[in-house]
Amino acid sequence: MRVGLLTEGGYPYVRGTARLWCERLVRGLGQHEFDIYALSRSARQERGGWVRLAGNVGRVRTAPLWSAPDTAPAPHHGRRARRRFAEHYAELVKAVCTPDPAGEPAVWEDGPGDRAPRDAHASEADRFASALYALAAFARDEGTPAGLLRSDLAVRTLERACRAPGALRAARTARVVDLLTVVAGIERLLRPLSLDWYGERDLGGVDLCHAASGGAAALPGLLARHFAGVPLLLTEYGVALRAQYLAEPAASAPVRALQAAFHGRLAVEGYRQAACVTPGNAHTRRWQERCGAQRAKLRTVHPGIDASRFAEVGERNDPGEPGTLLWIGRIEPGKDLVSLLHAFAEVRRAEPGARLRIVGGPAEGPGAVEYTAHCKALAAQLFPDEAEDRHTVGENPVSFEEPGGPGAAHLAEAYAAGSVVVLSSVVEGFPAGLVEAMFSGRATVSTDVGAVVEVIGGTGLVVPPRNPRALAEACVSLLRNPSRRALLGAAARARALELFSVEQNILAFHGIYLDIAAQCPAPGRRTAAGPVRPRPFAVPAKAHLPAHWPTASAPRRPSWARGPGGVDGSGGADGPGGVGGAAQPRAVCRAAEPGEACRAAEPRGGEPGGAAAPTEDAQPPASATVPAAPSRPRAATTAGFGIAVGAAAVAGVCTGAGVAGACAGGVVGAGTAPAGACAGSGPGAAGARAEAAGERPGVDRAGAAQVQAARIGALRADAPEDVARTEAARTEAAGAGAARAEAGCAGAGRAEAGRGPTNAAAQAGSCGAPRAEGAQVREAAR
Numbered sequence: 001m002r003v004g005l006l007t008e009g010g011y012p013y014v015r016g017t018a019r020l021w022c023e024r025l026v027r028g029l030g031q032h033e034f035d036i037y038a039l040s041r042s043a044r045q046e047r048g049g050w051v052r053l054a055g056n057v058g059r060v061r062t063a064p065l066w067s068a069p070d071t072a073p074a075p076h077h078g079r080r081a082r083r084r085f086a087e088h089y090a091e092l093v094k095a096v097c098t099p100d101p102a103g104e105p106a107v108w109e110d111g112p113g114d115r116a117p118r119d120a121h122a123s124e125a126d127r128f129a130s131a132l133y134a135l136a137a138f139a140r141d142e143g144t145p146a147g148l149l150r151s152d153l154a155v156r157t158l159e160r161a162c163r164a165p166g167a168l169r170a171a172r173t174a175r176v177v178d179l180l181t182v183v184a185g186i187e188r189l190l191r192p193l194s195l196d197w198y199g200e201r202d203l204g205g206v207d208l209c210h211a212a213s214g215g216a217a218a219l220p221g222l223l224a225r226h227f228a229g230v231p232l233l234l235t236e237y238g239v240a241l242r243a244q245y246l247a248e249p250a251a252s253a254p255v256r257a258l259q260a261a262f263h264g265r266l267a268v269e270g271y272r273q274a275a276c277v278t279p280g281n282a283h284t285r286r287w288q289e290r291c292g293a294q295r296a297k298l299r300t301v302h303p304g305i306d307a308s309r310f311a312e313v314g315e316r317n318d319p320g321e322p323g324t325l326l327w328i329g330r331i332e333p334g335k336d337l338v339s340l341l342h343a344f345a346e347v348r349r350a351e352p353g354a355r356l357r358i359v360g361g362p363a364e365g366p367g368a369v370e371y372t373a374h375c376k377a378l379a380a381q382l383f384p385d386e387a388e389d390r391h392t393v394g395e396n397p398v399s400f401e402e403p404g405g406p407g408a409a410h411l412a413e414a415y416a417a418g419s420v421v422v423l424s425s426v427v428e429g430f431p432a433g434l435v436e437a438m439f440s441g442r443a444t445v446s447t448d449v450g451a452v453v454e455v456i457g458g459t460g461l462v463v464p465p466r467n468p469r470a471l472a473e474a475c476v477s478l479l480r481n482p483s484r485r486a487l488l489g490a491a492a493r494a495r496a497l498e499l500f501s502v503e504q505n506i507l508a509f510h511g512i513y514l515d516i517a518a519q520c521p522a523p524g525r526r527t528a529a530g531p532v533r534p535r536p537f538a539v540p541a542k543a544h545l546p547a548h549w550p551t552a553s554a555p556r557r558p559s560w561a562r563g564p565g566g567v568d569g570s571g572g573a574d575g576p577g578g579v580g581g582a583a584q585p586r587a588v589c590r591a592a593e594p595g596e597a598c599r600a601a602e603p604r605g606g607e608p609g610g611a612a613a614p615t616e617d618a619q620p621p622a623s624a625t626v627p628a629a630p631s632r633p634r635a636a637t638t639a640g641f642g643i644a645v646g647a648a649a650v651a652g653v654c655t656g657a658g659v660a661g662a663c664a665g666g667v668v669g670a671g672t673a674p675a676g677a678c679a680g681s682g683p684g685a686a687g688a689r690a691e692a693a694g695e696r697p698g699v700d701r702a703g704a705a706q707v708q709a710a711r712i713g714a715l716r717a718d719a720p721e722d723v724a725r726t727e728a729a730r731t732e733a734a735g736a737g738a739a740r741a742e743a744g745c746a747g748a749g750r751a752e753a754g755r756g757p758t759n760a761a762a763q764a765g766s767c768g769a770p771r772a773e774g775a776q777v778r779e780a781a782r
Helices: 019-028 043-047 079-097 119-142 152-163 176-189 219-228 240-246 253-273 282-290 308-315 337-350 368-382 411-417 432-439 452-456 468-479 482-499 502-519 683-692 701-718 720-735 737-751 757-766 773-781
Strands: 002-008 033-040 057-064 208-211 232-236 276-279 324-328 355-359 398-401 420-423 443-447 461-463 654-656 678-680
Touching: 002 019, 002 219, 019 502, 079 119, 079 152, 079 253, 119 219, 119 253, 152 176, 176 253, 208 219, 208 502, 219 232, 219 253, 232 253, 232 502, 240 253, 276 282, 276 502, 308 411, 308 432, 324 337, 324 411, 324 432, 337 355, 337 368, 337 468, 355 411, 368 398, 411 432, 420 432, 420 468, 432 443, 432 452, 432 482, 443 452, 443 468, 443 482, 452 461, 461 468, 468 482
Parallel strands: 002 033, 002 208, 033 057, 208 232, 232 276, 324 355, 324 420, 355 398, 420 443, 443 461, 654 678
Antiparallel strands: none
């Protein structure tokens, strides 16, 4: 899949934060293609160049956040465009200047499903998001708004928002210089709105946007999600909002309040729109939940650190230099080296031979160089140079070393030289140096800040911050107990290999990539030339189910509603034995030989004389052959059709279509139509047909006999091989005329059996014709 990696002040630059884990991620997931979109923080960072890119990096696009974009000509905005910008910018700064209820960040309430925010917080978050995306649409339609974001119009709009009733208390006292500082900071953070990174070839065409941090790095991902529907993954190993709270301590109160409010609104929007948020530790996770991130989206992924560099030190049984305390990191005020030096003074009183090695240089930040000089001066004051005798040169027990210097050419060698590794920070996110010490198998003494307790577990000693005495007592206890140091070091190494290796980090992100691509796929796109290249994760995996789904087809009538020949009677044409196409036969009996008898279908449901309504669950076949009844000795009948008609149709219609087509009887229905109508072309069925028409039985028998004789002649002409069979049937019919007449009337009588005594008597009278009619029938047949 194609991933857009969003960074700020880090990868692919040589200098910066989050460079190592981003590089390990890109190289570890070689099966995916990465496009890098980087925001630089300083000119020094850009001059430092890039690291060597991996082979799966497709393209790299950068943009500065540190310089004013005065070199590019700003587009001219007319009166209508300026009015549109003023409306959107006013909504944005109103959301920034409006305080949260009770002065607290967004707090989420437990609900039946995902946690839902309070209404007040949701309304302000929606206002900020609407204004932010409206400014992005303005930049896309009217050109970059960088000039308007730094104009007098923006300053006056911000001033009105700060002076409005209900604004932040600190913002009400903002001066003009404060307003200018805040406007410049907002313009710098909103520069991604003007970038051309959201087209089909850039972020608009990737499968996933992965922001390596919050703040400005997440803003391009939010815009790609808004304009192109690309899912966003937000990873934070250090909370950008917390860093903003700690930044610029010399700034005025209105500036700090407004900038913190803007970063807070941006962080809330990032947590709302991200498909998944991956904090690096529980400390960061608590910050995110406090800012409104839903617990269902959070998934902790510890940063991966290369353990191979410390494998040799960790595997060998080397306790290090006896009595040596080691501190490794970047020197800055948050590391609190002053407390460490005072604690080491207590250690020297208990263990005069102890030494303290400080490996690290000044951090990149305001006041770091001055703080480093202050720590060196304090160490020289607390620990003057000492010598064993008058003939040796004095040495200070505290040494400051640069990484890569003579005493610490590599970090692994520095960790190998220490007996106990010390961490004295008062502000800490994820302690990467502490994890490296654990890989090296060293016992540790740390302060309880940030994610220290989560990282250490039970494999080290933890003391309160800003407590030199407690720190000194913990260090002395480990220096005096080598066996305990060895046990804690082995346990720490096993824990680090299990939780903080590069392999587990890469596997975790690989699974998250696939989960997001399956649950929140990027929408498919088309170009003027046709569809774009195949996108393997554009359809969720759960949509591919191994099942056979029914295909749409023309409506089909059930088989029991068709005519005897398989013809659908719904079209209006009468099938054989049908009545106007509306009759629905229950069963069809077809006999192929003249000697077979046709019996009417039995009633369903076990009810004598009645038929249950057919259902769709049980559909009889269109041509269900009923077993033939045993032949009678005096009447060999030819099969016709025995059909039971529905409720509103004629009940008991039976058609006889043979040489001596006898009506075997129809099943009486429950309708109101005349029952017992027996229609047939054979002589034996004429009685029932005549009785149903209100005529006497013997009136139409001669015509029926003539028709039957004509049929026999046609059959004889068309099929000479049936001549012998037809002659035998005619001779038998001539010898049993009376039996045929009785059989025809018996069928009609059975059809009238359920109608009552009156109909039965009428049937008996109508079938009382003299047997002499048999002779007339024989003559007509000849």
